[in-house]
Amino acid sequence: MASLGFAVQAQNIQNNPGSNHGNDFEQLGTILPTPNSYRTASGAAGPDYWQQRADYKIKCKLDETATRLTGSETITYFNNSPDPLTYLWLQLDENQHSASNNAGYQKASNLKTTNLKDLDELDRSQSDDSYGVNILSITDATGKKLSYTINKTMMRIDLPATLAPHQQYVFNVNWNYKISDRMRYGGRGGYEYFPGDGNILFTMTQWYPRLCVYSDFQGWQNHQFAGSGEFALTFGNFNVEITVPADHIVGSTGECQNYAQVLNSTRLARWQKAQTSKEPVEIVTLAEATQAEKQKATTTKTWIFKADNVRDFAWTSSRKFVWDALATTVEKKKVMCMSFYGKEAYNLYRKFSTKAVAHTIQSYSKFTIPYPYPVAQSIEAANGMEYPMICFNYGRTEKDGTYTEATKNGMIGVIIHEVGHNFFPMIVNSDERQWTWMDEGLNTFTQYLAEELWDNKFPSRRGPAWAITDYMKLPKNELEPIMTNSENIIQFGPNAYSKPATGLNILRETIMGRKLFDYAYKEYARRWAFKHPTPADLFRTLEDASGEDLDWFWRGWFYGTDPCDISLDSVKGFQIGDGKKVTLPEPKSKTVKLEKPLVPEFDDISKIRNRQDSSIHFLVDADTTLQDFYYKYDRGVIPYDSTFTYQKTDPAAEPLDDSTSKKYAGRYLYELSFTNKGGLVMPVIIEWTYTDGTKETEKIPAQIWRKDEKHFDKVFLKNKAVSSIQLDPLRETADIDVTNNQWPQAKVMGRFEVFKSKQATRGQSQGMNPMQKQ
Incomplete structure (x- = not known):
């Protein structure tokens, strides 16, 4: 029944097909699962809510020369279910790289786009490539062998006796695998080889056999890992011993238990200094990391880490790492913020990374729940992927240490995004394999809020309503609802990241208002922290905590693909009482000149309100150490101009007859006619400009479309004559066609598309840049 429910939920079911009403504003009803004692109609966990737990004790050894990892683990599984x-x-996610045990889902291809990498993949798929997990043994706590079956990227262990409710089971798994070249074969984990210095950077993710989720709403989540759909995981406690070459530096989920043994006295002293420092302290310096690249240790060291109540565990290891750290405080609890990066990223990461980590957990804690873990880390690995307390990001300079502004902003954005994943889904633990948007979309939205607090000029592209319109106007055969299984999405970035994030921002800024939305969003995070929420739990909680009926919005934005395109079709204007026509001035052509380097092309409503809020202080303004070349560049010290023009033509209004009441004599009536051309119902926001130059904004709630979802007329009474009307002046509703939003109609300039060339390494700054030229 659960799987059938997912299929139903992906459709925007209509109650009255073919009608112009009775569809968009009906309740979701049976589209959502029926509430029960596990999950209530309010969106909160019910009195009988339960979830499983899995604790891990793992020992592993990294063979750098052979690029192989060998490990053994003892798992204690707690059956907290009634079943x-x-x-x-x-899950055996590393089988993604296996020629024989991968998910077996193939993608279409053609000769026109086939390259050497594709040929390597085709050749590799025809034979055993030696990649994937090798299970050496699986035994119970007494050492007795257990029967198991591997099905592609999943493994079933058959229990010798039924595991009853509220009992636990202990078993052991021994395994090894050949680590893949991530830069060649892709994937979320593996290694990167640096030919310039002959060293390797390891990013160890999905590296150990780990439990699937068994839940109340679908039983076992054992869908195959095909690459795009990420993970559904069970919370537990981890004790992990990692043996690596003695000159490697290791960053990991959790807290290190033996720094005193693996660090020399100088580095240990620096670590102690970092415990109280508000500026990043280099525990391993650039000079030390550069020197370490020149020779390789022949001995090993074992690093020990402990992490409680986490859903996963990842780590990194390399002799290339510079390592810096500072301490920040979240509700009187210290959090160590750290970064690990090679010399290739030094001029960017040393200045920004660890402070971006601290900023992220502070900002997310404000909008959701206080960050509960003792550590937060950013690792530069030409990547973008997240795990509890650790994430892998990109951002490398050119050889002379300069960088483009796109590289800088991309790096800051990806750090905020990946560190932010600690909250969604590492704490609010949604099922990424089924609903990518529940972690990526919510995280991208909260990332947008954090970016706005980093710098009011930060060029966020996911969050503002105006930035989603190019996606929303695509042909229907290129779109799918947000409520679509992860593996079935074509436009993955817009669908799972941008559109959900934009929808939440529209709720916050335009439909609900910040006060109502922020309270409800925080309540969702509080209710579902360290639990497994579903989409219905989010939808219901946001309504329950705000008192707003939002079913119409979920229907249109999450279950549908219709865009917003509200057209102002006509305007009729009359002055009451004197029978004279209103003479409206002809608008003049004017050229608007904007100072605009790589900053947002539109000053959206969030930025405006944040500047007006005296309680908000932007980090780059307060902390002068963050003010680099681009700080001045963005603020016009080094000018950059862009221009556009438009024409206005004001028609004359028609008079009413003289019998109108003297009470309204001299005042003005305007009848506006609107058409919903896109199909998505949204509020109608009207900006009136009067002949004396003053302006007024009115918002008509989306419910105006209840009785007719396609068209409505509305009459307005005004004290002054109107010279022009603009719909959605701050572009809050993601309207895909602004040419029909004005009266009189304005001349629209043509659009010139600018494309950035693909970079060889993700986040690698290349070519001439303004900083380099300066």
């Missing part, structure tokens, strides 16, 4: 279990499902 007896006869088997357990584990």
